[in-house]
Amino acid sequence: MSRVQSHSGRVFAGLVLIVIGGLFLLDRLGEFDFGTMISRYWPVIFFLIGISILISNGFRRIGSAIFFFVLGGVFLAMEFDLLGEDVWNYIWPAAIILVGLWLLVRPAFRHLEGGTGKVPGIKDSDVDIVAMFSGQKRRVESPAFRGGRATALFGGAELDLTGATLAEGKATIELSAIFGGIDLRVPRNWRLVVDATPILGGVDDKRSPVAEADVKATLYVKATAIFGGIDIKN
Numbered sequence: 001m002s003r004v005q006s007h008s009g010r011v012f013a014g015l016v017l018i019v020i021g022g023l024f025l026l027d028r029l030g031e032f033d034f035g036t037m038i039s040r041y042w043p044v045i046f047f048l049i050g051i052s053i054l055i056s057n058g059f060r061r062i063g064s065a066i067f068f069f070v071l072g073g074v075f076l077a078m079e080f081d082l083l084g085e086d087v088w089n090y091i092w093p094a095a096i097i098l099v100g101l102w103l104l105v106r107p108a109f110r111h112l113e114g115g116t117g118k119v120p121g122i123k124d125s126d127v128d129i130v131a132m133f134s135g136q137k138r139r140v141e142s143p144a145f146r147g148g149r150a151t152a153l154f155g156g157a158e159l160d161l162t163g164a165t166l167a168e169g170k171a172t173i174e175l176s177a178i179f180g181g182i183d184l185r186v187p188r189n190w191r192l193v194v195d196a197t198p199i200l201g202g203v204d205d206k207r208s209p210v211a212e213a214d215v216k217a218t219l220y221v222k223a224t225a226i227f228g229g230i231d232i233k234n
Helices: 003-028 034-041 044-056 062-079 088-112
Strands: 127-132 135-139 147-153 156-160 170-178 181-185 190-199 202-205 217-226 229-233
Touching: 003 034, 003 044, 034 062, 044 062, 062 190, 127 135, 127 156, 147 156, 147 181, 170 181, 170 229, 190 202, 190 229, 202 217, 217 229
Parallel strands: 127 147, 135 156, 147 170, 156 181, 170 217, 181 229, 190 217, 202 229
Antiparallel strands: none
């Protein structure tokens, strides 16, 4: 994260705290009912999260921000009775459709979010895993690993790269855990550059630190967890 992005994120967080503090003060002075406002407008929190994601990441994680904007819009519409009582019968099917569309258009978003162009693209995939309502385990021992993709959709995937060597010393892998989980194991002498996008999920880097002098290769990990989890280990 650049210094400008970090500064912008702090400014936004500071402004939010000032506004919240001011509302609490007005409530204490009897000029404003803070409790009533929170009970009615609490979905605005999702909009603030989306804005924070955009600012703190230099407007790169557009997909994550849109998710929170849509979520906030739905809950806000429900609070104002703009949606019928049976809305939940339609939200879950619509959510599944949106996740499917996101999987289709994600490469285009990744291209737009690429930034510097230093991250190698996935041209020839050594790994292509899709664990849907199932589990898969894959151990890669390629002497010239070129990257790949792994998706766990309502399932689990274990990918072991501890026996692999990166082609040209670097490669890119995309991991997507949607209502599922992915475990990634890498050699101790690899540097990892992790671009994590957790949406009501988590990306946990559990690796032991590696000294710069011991680094033999660099793996770029684009990890997305939607209601799921991704663990990275040695």
